[in-house]
Structure formats: structure tokens, C-alpha cells
Amino acid sequence: MVRPFLIGIPLAAAIALAACSSAKPPVPSPPVSVAATPTLAITNGVHVLANLPMPPGFEPIEGRPPQWLQNGTEIAVTGTIAGHVTVFGLSGQGWRNQRILAAETGPDAAEQGSIVDAAASPDGMTFATAVAVPQERRLDIVLRDLIASGPGHAITYFDGVYDLVSMHWLSNSTLAIALRPQPEPSPTPFTASPDAGEPLALPPKPSAGLQLLVVTGAGSVAPLTLPCAISALQWSPSGVYAIGMGDSTAPPILVDRRRSTCVPLSAKAPVNVLGWEPEGENAFLFVQTVNGKNRGVFEHDISSGRDRLIAVSSGAASYVGNGPILAFGNQKLTWKMIADHPLQPVIAELAVFDPDKPEIDVRQLGFRTVPTMIADSVMLHTRPTDRVLLQTFEPAVPVAMRKLIVYAERTDSAFQVAYGPARGMVQASWSPRGHWIALLDGDPRGSRLTIISPPG
Numbered sequence: 001m002v003r004p005f006l007i008g009i010p011l012a013a014a015i016a017l018a019a020c021s022s023a024k025p026p027v028p029s030p031p032v033s034v035a036a037t038p039t040l041a042i043t044n045g046v047h048v049l050a051n052l053p054m055p056p057g058f059e060p061i062e063g064r065p066p067q068w069l070q071n072g073t074e075i076a077v078t079g080t081i082a083g084h085v086t087v088f089g090l091s092g093q094g095w096r097n098q099r100i101l102a103a104e105t106g107p108d109a110a111e112q113g114s115i116v117d118a119a120a121s122p123d124g125m126t127f128a129t130a131v132a133v134p135q136e137r138r139l140d141i142v143l144r145d146l147i148a149s150g151p152g153h154a155i156t157y158f159d160g161v162y163d164l165v166s167m168h169w170l171s172n173s174t175l176a177i178a179l180r181p182q183p184e185p186s187p188t189p190f191t192a193s194p195d196a197g198e199p200l201a202l203p204p205k206p207s208a209g210l211q212l213l214v215v216t217g218a219g220s221v222a223p224l225t226l227p228c229a230i231s232a233l234q235w236s237p238s239g240v241y242a243i244g245m246g247d248s249t250a251p252p253i254l255v256d257r258r259r260s261t262c263v264p265l266s267a268k269a270p271v272n273v274l275g276w277e278p279e280g281e282n283a284f285l286f287v288q289t290v291n292g293k294n295r296g297v298f299e300h301d302i303s304s305g306r307d308r309l310i311a312v313s314s315g316a317a318s319y320v321g322n323g324p325i326l327a328f329g330n331q332k333l334t335w336k337m338i339a340d341h342p343l344q345p346v347i348a349e350l351a352v353f354d355p356d357k358p359e360i361d362v363r364q365l366g367f368r369t370v371p372t373m374i375a376d377s378v379m380l381h382t383r384p385t386d387r388v389l390l391q392t393f394e395p396a397v398p399v400a401m402r403k404l405i406v407y408a409e410r411t412d413s414a415f416q417v418a419y420g421p422a423r424g425m426v427q428a429s430w431s432p433r434g435h436w437i438a439l440l441d442g443d444p445r446g447s448r449l450t451i452i453s454p455p456g
Contacts, residue, residue, distance in 0.1 A: 037448040039402065039441045040420040047453040049436060050094045054447040057081045058088075065427040066438035066449065069124040069146055072431045075438055076101055076127065077449055078118060085115040087129070089146075090449065101144060102129045102151070110142045110151040116165045121172050124432070126215070127152070128175055130165045137161055137203060141177065143215060155219040160206025166232045170239035175213040176257075178233045180250075181206035210255070228253050228262040234273040236281045241302070243284065245270040254302065265300065266307060275318045275381060285325070287315050294338055295375040297327060299355060308355060313338050313371040316379035318388050320352070320409040326381075327351050328390055329374050331362055338371045345370055348392065350407060350414070365405065365414060367394050385434035386410055387456060393422050402426065404439075408456035417454045 042048055060079045067076040074091035087102040100108040104115055113133040120127050127144045129152075139162055144152030164180035210224040210233075229250035233242040239257065246252035246269025253262045265271065267288045274285040274297065283301045290296045297311040310317055312335060316328035330346040337344070348365040369392065377392035390405040404418040404426070417437075424443030431438070439450040 037441050038443045038445050039424045040418045042418050046417050049451040052449045058447050060440050060442045065429040066440050067120045068431050108151050111140050117167045119167045121169045123172050158207045159204035168235045173216045177211045178230050179207050226262045236276045243273050278319050285317050313375045315375050316377040318379050318381035324352050343370050369394050382430035382434035406454040413456050415455050
């Protein structure tokens with residue numbers, strides 16, 4: 001079944017839908033109907049809760065979307081200023097109060113060094129940063145209680161220099177840390193002096209693999225031994241499974257934390273996980289490169305170990321409801337068609353389906369795009385309100401247009417919430433209850449954080 005509809009929002013309907021939301025900002029601020037950012041124009045009628053400039057010189061970091069803290073009353077924004085990583089916290093009325101949550105230098109730095117990863121606990125009350133201190137060959141794990149003052153403190157450290165540090169909170173009290181030491185030449189025996197005859201102490205051996213850090217009390221670290229090379233991990237919501245993305249030194253793997261096992265995946269690195277099957281985490285959606293240059297969405301079944309194709313030349317898909325898959329693309333696309341006509345315009349479509357059933361419900365979005373732009377699209381799902389934010393592109397002159405579209409599965413409706421020339425970057429995240437979206441965008445002219453309450 002194909003159901004065409006155009007992306008559009010009548011002003012009165014948008015305002016009415018936004019007003020029906022039961023969620024409120026921490027301290028209400030006057031609504032704004034239209035807002036502009038460095039790269040986006042917010043669609044007229046979309047409720048804008050805040051539109052905040054970031055400090056001069058602030059540059060967002062790719063792959064670091066805004067993080068919602070303290071039940072949505074504070075938002076952490078990560079970027080660089082003068083080449084140094086800085087994490088700002090914005091809170092209060094309209095999120096206008098600003099403080100530094102973590103920094104590499106200055107009085108707001110708990111430890112002078114390089115921030116290599118940062119993550120907020122599930123309840124948003126604790127912020128963890130991994131700080132590399134190269135001159136001392138040490139990695140500190142710094143915790144900051146967000147309702148307390150001060151830059152926080154190091155709860156533990158790992159000796160060595162690491163080329164991979166990947167952190168994830170398994171619960172409010174347990175932090176999983178994946179570590180891969182930087183390769184170094186084997187030390188040769190040497191002595192303190194020709195006369196002493198006593199060997200000098202070698203530096204401590206770096207930790208490796210998966211470390212489980214319990215942050216309550218004095219803190220404790222327990223290594224989880226895995227019989228495989230490790231790469232950056234993407235965790236399932238329950239924290240039972242993790243997917244090693246794979247890189248030049250480690251193949252993609254599936255980690256089962258309960259059994260302390262890891263299984264190689266047949267997918268090509270890097271594997272980017274899009275979502276986990278909601279009923280029992282028995283499968284997950286991921287993106288991989290096909291034929292060396294084309295991207296596609298696949299589903300991996302954990303019990304059978306098999307992969308199946310979900311969408312050709314797409315980077316955007318998600319589980320919705322209790323298990324159906326929502327995918328962005330065009331149902332007529334094939335690998336051969338893309339190879340023969342890579343710039344052939346096609347109608348942008350959303351499809352909802354169960355891969356085990358023949359029925360596919362297709363929604364046409366009312367604009368044309370090309371396969372490469374579909375492949376560069378991303379989708380972000382929020383379970384509390386069962387909505388997705390789709391970031392995609394439409395050909396235009398002199399530069400392609402970026403389109404942000406919210407689709408609500410429960411009402412089968414789509415709304416374009418923002419648009420603009422595809423320059424710089426746009427990163428987004430849903431609030432904990434799924435009512436608001438934080439948009440962080442920037443280009444050489446500056447960066448802004450915009451919080452909207454989309455219709456639907």
C-alpha cells in the first residue's frame with residue numbers, strides 16, 4: 001500500500017498540537033513561532049522553547065549530540081574552543097543559565113589533560129569524563145555530581161596510553177569502559193648503570209578490554225575478560241549486549257555481557273547500530289557499506305547469527321511500536337539501479353513493515369531526492385512518544401537542502417520541523433519524555449542550541 005502525503009504544517013494546527021503536550025519547560029518562557037540558527041530555519045508554527053547562541057569560537061564535535069541531564073532541566077553540549085574540548089551545561093529559564101561541566105584546561109578542569117569521552121548516567125545526575133594525561137601515561141575517570149559545585153574528582157585511573165576509550169553507563173552505579181592500549185614496541189632489558197647490575201622497574205602494564213567500574217562508595221573496577229579484540233562499543237538498552245563497531249585493528253563483534261562471550265559478525269566495519277528490537281533485544285538494525293561504497297540498512301538476528309537486508313542505499317531506520325520497522329528510502333531502489341544511475345531522482349518514502357510479513361505500508365513524503373542523499377540520512381527514535389526525527393537532504397542549487405522531519409507512528413503523520421542549506425553539522429537528541437528535541441548546529445559563523453516541541 002502506498003499512501004502519499006505532503007510534508008506541511010498549518011500554523012493553527014501546529015500551535016494546537018504543541019499546546020496539548022503535558023510536558024512543560026523547567027521554567028516556562030514565551031513561545032517563539034519562527035527561529036533561525038546558523039544552518040536551519042525552524043518551520044513557522046513549530047513551538048520553539050529556546051534558541052541560544054553558543055560561546056564565541058565554540059565548534060560542535062561530530063557524534064556528540066546534546067545530552068539531557070537532571071530530567072531535562074539541564075542540557076550538556078560538547079564542543080571545542082580554541083582546540084580544547086569543553087562541555088557546557090545549560091539550565092534555568094529557557095535553559096539560559098550556563099556553566100562549564102567539564103574542561104581540559106583552566107579552573108573548571110578536574111584534571112589537566114585531554115577529554116577522550118564523556119557520558120551522563122541514566123538518571124542524568126552524574127557526569128563522567130575520561131581524561132587522558134599523556135605526560136603521566138595515565139587515564140583518569142572523573143565523576144561530577146551535577147547537583148554539587150566544583151569540577152568533580154577522579155574516582156579511578158588506568159595506567160598507560162590508549163588509542164580507544166569508550167564509556168557507557170549500564171546503570172546509575174556502574175560504568176562500562178572499553179580500553180585498547182596504544183601499541184608500543186616491546187621493552188628491551190636495561191639496567192640502572194653498568195655497575196649496579198639491577199634492572200630498572202618497567203612502567204605498569206596498561207589495562208585492556210572491558211572494565212566495569214562501580215562508582216558508589218570508594219569505587220571498584222572489575223575487568224571482564226573477552227576472547228576478542230575490542231573496538232568502540234554500542235550497547236543495547238538493557239546493557240546485556242554490545243556491538244563492537246570494528247575498525248582497522250578489530251573486526252565487528254557481538255558481546256554478551258552475561259556470558260562474557262564475543263562472537264564475530266559477518267558485517268563490514270564500521271557497523272553503526274540504529275536500534276534494538278524492543279521486546280527482547282533479540283535483533284538489532286545496523287548500517288554497513290556494501291560493495292565498497294554504498295550504504296544499506298540490515299537486521300541481525302542474534303539467535304541465528306544471520307543478517308537480512310532492510311533498505312537499499314539508506315542510513316535511516318528504526319523499530320517503532322512493539323516491533324515493526326520504519327525505514328527511509330524508496331521501495332524501487334536496487335543495488336544495480338544505484339550502480340547504473342547513482343544520481344537518478346526518486347520519491348522520498350517512509351515504509352512501515354514487519355520483515356516476516358509481505359505487507360508493506362509506504363508513505364510518500366512529497367519531495368524527490370537521490371540515493372546518495374538517502375544513504376546519508378539518519379533517524380532518531382524516542383520510545384516514550386514513539387516518534388522519529390529524520391534528517392535527510394533534497395537536491396538544490398547551489399547547495400543541497402537539509403530537511404528535518406518528525407514522523408509520529410501513532411498518528412501516522414509527518415511534519416517538516418526545520419530546513420536549511422546542508423552546510424556545517426546538525427546534531428539532535430530527544431528529551432527523556434520524548435516531547436522536545438534539542439538541535440545543536442554550527443558552521444564557521446557560529447553555533448546555536450535550539451529546543452523545539454514538535455507537533456504530533
